Amino acid sequence: MGQTMTEKILAKAAGKKKVYPGELINAKVDMALGNDITAPVAINEFNKIGVEKVFDQERIALIPDHFTPNKDIQSAEQAKLVREFARRQKIVHYYEVGRMGIEHALLPELGLALPGELIIGADSHTCTYGALGTFATGVGSTDLAAVMATGELWFKVPPTIRIVFEGRLPPWTSGKDLILYTIGQLGTDGARYAALEFTGPVIAGLGMDGRFSISNMAIEAGAKAGLIPPDDTTARYLQGRAKRPYEAVLGDEDAAVQQEFRWNVDEMEPQVSVPFSPANARPVSRVAGTKIDQVVIGSCTNGRIEDLRQAAALLKGRRIHSRVRLIVIPATQAIYLQALREGLLEIFIEAEAAVSTPTCGPCLGGHMGILAEGEVAVATTNRNFKGRMGHPQSQVYLAGPAVAAASALAGEIIHPRELGEVN
Amino acid sequence: MGQIKGKVWIFGDDIDTDAIIPARYLNVSVPSELALHCMEDADPSFSGKVSRGDVIVAGSNFGCGSSREHAPLAIKEAGIACVIAKNFARIFYRNAINIGLPILESEEASAFLKEGQIVEINLEKGEITESSSGRIFSAVPFPPFMQEIISAGGLINFIKDGQ
Numbered sequence: 201m202g203q204t205m206t207e208k209i210l211a212k213a214a215g216k217k218k219v220y221p222g223e224l225i226n227a228k229v230d231m232a233l234g235n236d237i238t239a240p241v242a243i244n245e246f247n248k249i250g251v252e253k254v255f256d257q258e259r260i261a262l263i264p265d266h267f268t269p270n271k272d273i274q275s276a277e278q279a280k281l282v283r284e285f286a287r288r289q290k291i292v293h294y295y296e297v298g299r300m301g302i303e304h305a306l307l308p309e310l311g312l313a314l315p316g317e318l319i320i321g322a323d324s325h326t327c328t329y330g331a332l333g334t335f336a337t338g339v340g341s342t343d344l345a346a347v348m349a350t351g352e353l354w355f356k357v358p359p360t361i362r363i364v365f366e367g368r369l370p371p372w373t374s375g376k377d378l379i380l381y382t383i384g385q386l387g388t389d390g391a392r393y394a395a396l397e398f399t400g401p402v403i404a405g406l407g408m409d410g411r412f413s414i415s416n417m418a419i420e421a422g423a424k425a426g427l428i429p430p431d432d433t434t435a436r437y438l439q440g441r442a443k444r445p446y447e448a449v450l451g452d453e454d455a456a457v458q459q460e461f462r463w464n465v466d467e468m469e470p471q472v473s474v475p476f477s478p479a480n481a482r483p484v485s486r487v488a489g490t491k492i493d494q495v496v497i498g499s500c501t502n503g504r505i506e507d508l509r510q511a512a513a514l515l516k517g518r519r520i521h522s523r524v525r526l527i528v529i530p531a532t533q534a535i536y537l538q539a540l541r542e543g544l545l546e547i548f549i550e551a552e553a554a555v556s557t558p559t560c561g562p563c564l565g566g567h568m569g570i571l572a573e574g575e576v577a578v579a580t581t582n583r584n585f586k587g588r589m590g591h592p593q594s595q596v597y598l599a600g601p602a603v604a605a606a607s608a609l610a611g612e613i614i615h616p617r618e619l620g621e622v623n
Numbered sequence: 624m625g626q627i628k629g630k631v632w633i634f635g636d637d638i639d640t641d642a643i644i645p646a647r648y649l650n651v652s653v654p655s656e657l658a659l660h661c662m663e664d665a666d667p668s669f670s671g672k673v674s675r676g677d678v679i680v681a682g683s684n685f686g687c688g689s690s691r692e693h694a695p696l697a698i699k700e701a702g703i704a705c706v707i708a709k710n711f712a713r714i715f716y717r718n719a720i721n722i723g724l725p726i727l728e729s730e731e732a733s734a735f736l737k738e739g740q741i742v743e744i745n746l747e748k749g750e751i752t753e754s755s756s757g758r759i760f761s762a763v764p765f766p767p768f769m770q771e772i773i774s775a776g777g778l779i780n781f782i783k784d785g786q
Contacts, residue, residue, distance in 0.1 A: 237691065241693070248783075272650060278652065322692075338690040339714060340722075341692040342718065343718075346779070388637050388684055389687065392684065422712060564646040564689070583639075586641070592667075
């Protein structure tokens, strides 16, 4: 019996020949990540362990991205604590405002997440790097503290649930629609403790940005990781980017998986997840006409250049609905600059959008677009739990960039193909 | 770990970390301040009525969503002695063990227990007793390795002990 990608990566990291689902292992971590919310707690715990130095200054990334640029004095204090720790410990991959990006867009962009590696992050969306064939998983601050001190952590080897997408993605759909559909099918705990593996011709035809959106939201189905087998697209993305030598790991064809789903996407409509769960995925036509107050295009899920291009293609030469506030947040400085050079920012500003420096900001109800009581938003972000973007009595509909941009123009949720009739 | 005896507070399925501790309060990491907002978006009055030693009993996938350790920290600091659920989201499960917040998985207890009942919990045995009826529920036992972390009082002490 062969092994899955997950089992092979974890076996290698644990220094074992083979590992089995359910097995508890101790494994070496290739990269560990913290942000301005989770790192302060981790630093506090690290200091209790009593070691002087972190295990490796080049294998820790500290990225203040959630409440930065600092939204208030308390956030500034948290960011300061992280900054001072990074300086004291000579952390190589500390990225300050102006050089930073949303962590899960920035690390891959910098070539710091690589196929076959084991990466942990004190942020649940660390699973994003699975798109590169990395076993990447979110943990808490104490786990991060342990890794900063020792370079190792305990893991339970997860079983694999394989998702095979067949057919062709219809117009106006993207990686985001595939993952919203998946979570809708599995439920918020359908992949609890398991590793999701996404394969098939549709995935093979997707660019890296669409793949990142998919792996990013594996956690919303409860998964520990969301892997995509590395291929030529992955190799091209990493060319000239990878900061370490790497060895891509593929699963064996005869590896045992816990479950396999095969879905044909030929007829798939753009998906929208309605409040208050990412698992409430619906075809957009089922919720069309829902009036909205705000649209957010950005986040670690959909703040990459492909996402901005999709939105700009719809917004070009148009103005958003008078009732709507549109906030566009490129996920990293490099994406921001590229969007500027491609003329996308001009399109957004002429459409009367607010364009922001990179930040997680509104996605978690931090800042830069908090909702008031009763307000409704369409967002390309990843969670729509009660109160996620602000007031507990506000609502978030999750969608891809095309539906988000089209809805900003219409003032209500709309299928992008209907836009011609609006302006 | 001593004997736990406390009042039951019931919550449903998929209680997410934004409900346990909304992100708007994450600009601090002091547990006592987090505790003031514990469970606020699931039950705004919770932090005012909970007493030290009480027990949260929830459905499936408790603690889903973000990795914020502030969630189990807020619950622990609010005085909750144990969280019982049908099952837990993965990161919350790790975090609770790592910080020494007792948690138990028991489908039966999750289905049977009602708000306001008094339960007695023996963590070593993984036994939950409903006081008035005397009915006993067994929790899923922890693997020995995790039991060692729990016995050490959390992951940091476990690592220190190993050094």
